[in-house]
Amino acid sequence: MLLSIHFPSWLSPQIIPGLPFRWYGLMYVFAFATAYLIYRRQVRERNFPMNDDQLSGLFFVSILSLIVGARIFHALVYEPDGIYIRNPWLIFWPFRDGQFSGLVGMSYHGGVIGGVAAIFIYSKVKKFDFRETGDMFAASIPLGFTFGRLGNFINGELYGRITASPIGMYFPNGGIYPWDSNFELIKETAGEMGLIGIEGPFGSLNFPRHPSQLYQMILEGIVLWAIIWLFRKHKPFKGFLITLYISGYGLFRFIIEYFREPDSAMGYPIDFINANLPTALYHPLFSFSAGQIFSFFMILAGIAWAVFASRLPDNKPQYIYSPDHEKPIKENIDPAERASQRNQRRKMRRKLR
Numbered sequence: 001m002l003l004s005i006h007f008p009s010w011l012s013p014q015i016i017p018g019l020p021f022r023w024y025g026l027m028y029v030f031a032f033a034t035a036y037l038i039y040r041r042q043v044r045e046r047n048f049p050m051n052d053d054q055l056s057g058l059f060f061v062s063i064l065s066l067i068v069g070a071r072i073f074h075a076l077v078y079e080p081d082g083i084y085i086r087n088p089w090l091i092f093w094p095f096r097d098g099q100f101s102g103l104v105g106m107s108y109h110g111g112v113i114g115g116v117a118a119i120f121i122y123s124k125v126k127k128f129d130f131r132e133t134g135d136m137f138a139a140s141i142p143l144g145f146t147f148g149r150l151g152n153f154i155n156g157e158l159y160g161r162i163t164a165s166p167i168g169m170y171f172p173n174g175g176i177y178p179w180d181s182n183f184e185l186i187k188e189t190a191g192e193m194g195l196i197g198i199e200g201p202f203g204s205l206n207f208p209r210h211p212s213q214l215y216q217m218i219l220e221g222i223v224l225w226a227i228i229w230l231f232r233k234h235k236p237f238k239g240f241l242i243t244l245y246i247s248g249y250g251l252f253r254f255i256i257e258y259f260r261e262p263d264s265a266m267g268y269p270i271d272f273i274n275a276n277l278p279t280a281l282y283h284p285l286f287s288f289s290a291g292q293i294f295s296f297f298m299i300l301a302g303i304a305w306a307v308f309a310s311r312l313p314d315n316k317p318q319y320i321y322s323p324d325h326e327k328p329i330k331e332n333i334d335p336a337e338r339a340s341q342r343n344q345r346r347k348m349r350r351k352l353r
Contacts, residue, residue, distance in 0.1 A: 004169065005170070027154075031148050032144065042136045065117060071092060077107065078107060109291075112246075131238035135235065135239060142224040142225035149220070156174075158213050159171045161210055161260070162190055162193075162281050163208060167211065176207070186205075190281070195208065219255075227248065237309060237310045237316070239312075239315070240306070245302075246301055260289075261280055264279065266290050268289055
């Protein structure tokens with residue numbers, strides 16, 4: 001049997017046991033704060049005409065729309081039993097069985113739709129260029145996204161498929177149960193892979209899983225952010241970073257879905273080989289999960305946006321340092337002139353705040 005990793009026993013979803021404060025919620029605070037600070041830095045380094053009040057307003061409506069879109073999309077797409085269709089008021093009801101549970105279930109793709117709609121509307125109302133505001137969001141969101149996936153990891157949720165890889169991990173909730181129709185098949189196949197199940201509650205057997213939350217944190221968060229951040233000074237047209245974000249995320253998510261276990265209720269909506277295999281064990285090349293389907297459309301949307309945005313009038317990008325306001329100070333000039341340039345910069349920054 002290959003070496004596998006046990007989920008850290010000291011990690012708990014609750015910050016303080018017994019109190020309704022969870023790391024997952026705190027990770028969202030870190031995510032929004034990180035995105036806000038990166039966006040604010042871009043506004044200042046580009047001399048973009050947006051003051052702090054307008055920036056706060058933009059983030060408020062964007063975050064609110066993101067949460068609404070993510071929750072509604074999850075309730076309508078990933079809850080096939082129709083409970084939310086019959087009782088729509090439960091979508092935003094944070095209690096289950098008389099206990100506070102928070103908003104359980106958020107869809108990233110729904111959050112993107114809600115967030116983009118809010119940014120577009122706010123930009124039109126405040127008369128900002130949507131392509132520029134969107135580009136700055138594209139360079140801000142991925143690094144904040146890393147905290148969201150870290151929250152999923154701490155919760156021990158959204159883990160991947162069973163694997164014999166040395167980096168496979170035993171998650172507390174990653175077991176299969178005797179009453180699962182695929183229990184014997186999974187048990188037998190895992191044994192053939194050299195895996196030994198660890199007994200869990202209610203007769204479950206726990207096998208090592210891909211830590212797909214960490215894969216997403218690295219690729220969709222850190223790597224994607226680094227790519228976009230490098231291009232922010234060299235984009236060929238306004239809106240180019242939006243393309244990088246939408247298509248880049250879609251591509252990375254599409255790949256990682258091959259390691260992540262699909263939603264058990266949905267399985268593979270598109271299955272060209274009709275293998276009828278347990279999703280915990282296999283993800284055939286030509287079987288596509290709901291996450292892959294939505295990610296594929298994200299890739300297409302990003303390409304379509306690139307074609308559209310590159311042909312819009314006034315598509316020349318606004319570079320990091322505006323020629324009129326951010327000329328670099330030369331070294332070999334009179335000290336009085338250097339001081340004058342610095343004073344002009346300070347005055348310009350005050351006007352933009």
